[in-house]
Amino acid sequence: MTLAQHELRAMYGFLERNLNLVKRYWGWEVVWIAYSVANSIAVVLVARSANAAAGTEAFDEAAVERLVLFLSVGAVVWHYVSVVFGTVAQMVALERWEGTIEYTFMAPVRRITHLVGTSLFAIVYALVHTAVILAVIVAVFGIDVGRADFGAAAAVMVAGSLSLIGIGMMGAVLPLLYPERGEQMAWVIQAALLLVSGVYALPEHMPEPLRTLADFSPVTYLLAAMRDAVLDGAGVADIWPTAAGLFAAGLGLIPAGVWVFTQGERYAKRSGRLKRSG
Numbered sequence: 001m002t003l004a005q006h007e008l009r010a011m012y013g014f015l016e017r018n019l020n021l022v023k024r025y026w027g028w029e030v031v032w033i034a035y036s037v038a039n040s041i042a043v044v045l046v047a048r049s050a051n052a053a054a055g056t057e058a059f060d061e062a063a064v065e066r067l068v069l070f071l072s073v074g075a076v077v078w079h080y081v082s083v084v085f086g087t088v089a090q091m092v093a094l095e096r097w098e099g100t101i102e103y104t105f106m107a108p109v110r111r112i113t114h115l116v117g118t119s120l121f122a123i124v125y126a127l128v129h130t131a132v133i134l135a136v137i138v139a140v141f142g143i144d145v146g147r148a149d150f151g152a153a154a155a156v157m158v159a160g161s162l163s164l165i166g167i168g169m170m171g172a173v174l175p176l177l178y179p180e181r182g183e184q185m186a187w188v189i190q191a192a193l194l195l196v197s198g199v200y201a202l203p204e205h206m207p208e209p210l211r212t213l214a215d216f217s218p219v220t221y222l223l224a225a226m227r228d229a230v231l232d233g234a235g236v237a238d239i240w241p242t243a244a245g246l247f248a249a250g251l252g253l254i255p256a257g258v259w260v261f262t263q264g265e266r267y268a269k270r271s272g273r274l275k276r277s278g
Helices: 003-024 026-048 050-054 061-089 091-098 101-106 111-141 150-171 173-177 182-196 210-214 218-231 236-271
Strands: none
Touching (some): 026 061, 061 150, 061 182, 091 101, 091 173, 111 236, 150 173, 150 182, 150 218, 173 182, 173 236, 182 210
16 A cells, blocks of 8 residues: 555545544534524524614615625625634544544654544535535525526635635644643634624724734635625636635645644643643
8 A cells, every 4th residue: 555545545534533423423413503504594684684673674675685695695604614614623622522632643644634634524514514504594585596606606615615724723723732721712713703704794894903804814705705606696707816815825824734733733742731631
């Protein structure tokens, strides 16, 4: 067996292990999807009740429907972002909870193989979750997505996933270095991305310094391109500069994430933090 074949099999092994964990805790998966669906529906209901909240017919029907679609894209994309980032960033916390973290770090595989295998699972897992939520939202609200270019939306989603994986790898260092509160610290990064990336409001409508910080978040550009593709039917030719920029950012952030994680792993081993749970 060549080295490449060995690493590919190991990569698939990490993906398969995470799939088996999903099957083991299937009850939690049902609860998590139900919560995510309810949360996304609540966000879209804000748009549907816009006129009632204003106290007058401030918006015509077309404006309300566009607002519904605007918030629907925001809710769906944010769920995808949170699942990809959260799955990668929380992999250390999950391994510590399962009691397998020492075995994983002793396994004869390259660290990048471990990280990429986990990241591939995160993308598959997030796509399944997102598809379920999107189907429920479309069915409940009868949203018209006839103008959407789903090919362009998928292309920019894949390109944007690379940046999320890189940031998630960096976030995974926090549970590694701080066993007591590192997991919560990783969620702070996710909350910051939610705040500044224009999920529920466009960056140009935000106060400073949030408006400036939005320029540094890859999720900002992912959301903008997704809304162009879904709301206005923008094609691949229209959004390729954004997709190319996200792809390039991912190519830089993933190696940076691997390097940061590797440095954190070395420090954690020297300081005896792997087995600690409190």
